[in-house]
Amino acid sequence: MKSKLNLDFAAVEKARQAARTIAEDTQRFILQHTSVTIERTCARLLGIDGVDTYEVPLPNLVVESIKNAGGLGLGLSAYLGNAMIQTDKTPQQIAEAVAAGELDITKLKMADMFEIRAKVDTAARQTVARIKTNRERREEFLGRFGDKQGPYIYVIVATGNIYEDITQARAAAAQGADVIAVIRTTGQSLLDFVPYGATTEGFGGTFATQENFRLMREALDEASEKHGRYIRLCNYCSGLCMPEIAAMGALERLDMMLNDALYGILFRDINMQRTMIDQHFSRMINGFAGVIINTGEDNYLTTADAVEEAHTVLASQLINEQFALMSGVPEEQQGLGHAFEITPDLKNGFLYELAQAQMAREIFPKAPLKYMPPTKFKTGNIFRGHIQDALFNMVTIMTGQKVHLLGMLTEAIHTPLMSDRALSIENARYIFNTMADLGNEIEFKSGGIMEQRANQVLREAVAMLETIRSDGLFKTLEMGRFAGVKRPLNGGKGLDGVATKQDGYFNPFIELMQQGGKA
Numbered sequence: 001m002k003s004k005l006n007l008d009f010a011a012v013e014k015a016r017q018a019a020r021t022i023a024e025d026t027q028r029f030i031l032q033h034t035s036v037t038i039e040r041t042c043a044r045l046l047g048i049d050g051v052d053t054y055e056v057p058l059p060n061l062v063v064e065s066i067k068n069a070g071g072l073g074l075g076l077s078a079y080l081g082n083a084m085i086q087t088d089k090t091p092q093q094i095a096e097a098v099a100a101g102e103l104d105i106t107k108l109k110m111a112d113m114f115e116i117r118a119k120v121d122t123a124a125r126q127t128v129a130r131i132k133t134n135r136e137r138r139e140e141f142l143g144r145f146g147d148k149q150g151p152y153i154y155v156i157v158a159t160g161n162i163y164e165d166i167t168q169a170r171a172a173a174a175q176g177a178d179v180i181a182v183i184r185t186t187g188q189s190l191l192d193f194v195p196y197g198a199t200t201e202g203f204g205g206t207f208a209t210q211e212n213f214r215l216m217r218e219a220l221d222e223a224s225e226k227h228g229r230y231i232r233l234c235n236y237c238s239g240l241c242m243p244e245i246a247a248m249g250a251l252e253r254l255d256m257m258l259n260d261a262l263y264g265i266l267f268r269d270i271n272m273q274r275t276m277i278d279q280h281f282s283r284m285i286n287g288f289a290g291v292i293i294n295t296g297e298d299n300y301l302t303t304a305d306a307v308e309e310a311h312t313v314l315a316s317q318l319i320n321e322q323f324a325l326m327s328g329v330p331e332e333q334q335g336l337g338h339a340f341e342i343t344p345d346l347k348n349g350f351l352y353e354l355a356q357a358q359m360a361r362e363i364f365p366k367a368p369l370k371y372m373p374p375t376k377f378k379t380g381n382i383f384r385g386h387i388q389d390a391l392f393n394m395v396t397i398m399t400g401q402k403v404h405l406l407g408m409l410t411e412a413i414h415t416p417l418m419s420d421r422a423l424s425i426e427n428a429r430y431i432f433n434t435m436a437d438l439g440n441e442i443e444f445k446s447g448g449i450m451e452q453r454a455n456q457v458l459r460e461a462v463a464m465l466e467t468i469r470s471d472g473l474f475k476t477l478e479m480g481r482f483a484g485v486k487r488p489l490n491g492g493k494g495l496d497g498v499a500t501k502q503d504g505y506f507n508p509f510i511e512l513m514q515q516g517g518k519a
Contacts, residue, residue, distance in 0.1 A: 160202030189239025311460030373407030
């Protein structure tokens with residue numbers, strides 16, 4: 001790709017090398033640890049599901065019994081595989097016995113580790129095969145209908161009731177949406193368990209549960225057949241249950257997942273050690289399942305100035321890219337995030353937005369970039385808001401953004417009505433059609449405002465990444481260099497769910513997924 005901005009690609013490579021070193025340094029820590037969430041994910045992937053009479057998920061009960069016995073560092077798979085040998089029960093039957101107080105799997109005599117691994121491997125392969133079949137099913141849909149050329153029009157549903165969400169999702173698909181994101185209920189990222197079953201109540205969104213995923217996937221498959229195009233489904237696997245929700249999404253064929261390496265630390269005060277450990281396995285699952293991950297750099301600009309702190313977005317994108325690659329997520333599945341959030345009062349602000357979006361496109365040419373709409377400076381004036389969204393739509397089509405989160409004219413007033421969504425979809429479709437090839441027809445002035453802006457942001461990102469490489473990522477987060485938010489190394493939520501791996505620890509899904517399910 002020829003750079004329209006005359007970007008210094010030697011500086012881009014320098015930035016990428018620094019980000020790689022930062023990620024590799026952190027990865028050494030990650031690989032030495034596990035967490036309750038990772039072990040619950042293994043429990044789910046090995047066939048444990050459901051809740052006890054008090055609505056406590058069985059994966060939580062089994063993993064807590066291991067943690068309380070001091071065995072978390074050995075991992076769920078070792079204890080569960082041994083219990084399968086010693087009791088001749090299935091993982092689900094073992095979990096039910098643990099919940100009933102009839103079995104303590106940490107007190108059983110341990111069989112030979114080779115036999116335990118072989119027992120677990122058989123069950124793990126069945127689940128991996130199911131996830132591969134889901135990926136093939138998605139590819140079959142895309143083979144029949146073709147994939148969308150140009151930006152995916154991405155809209156949200158957020159009623160709190162999965163059945164009402166389905167009604168709104170069907171309407172959005174009929175109006176022209178390509179991706180339906182079921183916004184998760186407020187605060188779910190702070191729950192250290194995943195609720196069970198279909199849910200009909202939620203504040204600010206709907207609970208992410210496996211049954212809700214199944215119901216919405218079924219509805220969108222019906223919509224795909226009706227409209228002759230594949231409608232993608234998006235949800236959130238950020239928070240304390242990152243890999244668990246990623247696993248549920250892989251089992252129910254979700255297509256996109258919000259899955260940032262730093263978001264939970266900065267914006268939900270989840271412990272940084274826990275988050276970094278969990279994001280690795282969650283991304284491994286998403287990578288294997290063919291899920292596009294969406295990162296959350298756009299959120300930085302809700303707490304920091306979009307002009308002064310633009311370089312922090314680029315620095316974070318580069319770090320997220322490296323962590324994703326280390327987890328087996330290819331560039332083509334990395335929906336790296338950024339946003340149209342410069343104040344409308346700034347002279348030439350549109351030029352800065354255009355420059356930054358073009359810069360991201362050139363630095364990450366294979367990535368399905370996730371571009372977020374104006375929200376911070378929406379006022380409730382729906383006419384001005386519609387114009388702001390139109391300018392945002394223009395930047396997307398001119399710079400080749402891929403995952404286009406639709407702006408809503410009523411952003412500052414209420415959760416959008418179906419009519420609001422219809423107007424926004426109409427706005428985007430009109431601009432995407434009438435300006436379809438504009439980006440290929442224009443060049444930017446050499447030495448002009450846009451070229452200077454993009455290269456300034458790049459230089460500042462390089463300097464920031466060099467500093468982070470020197471200080472380390474954890475210290476950087478403690479110092480508040482991202483989004484102006486400081487987090488202590490041992491603070492936040494969830495650190496008590498982290499354990500150092502012991503000799504004999506194994507996770508059967510890591511090797512299987514790294515080898516494409518063929519190990």
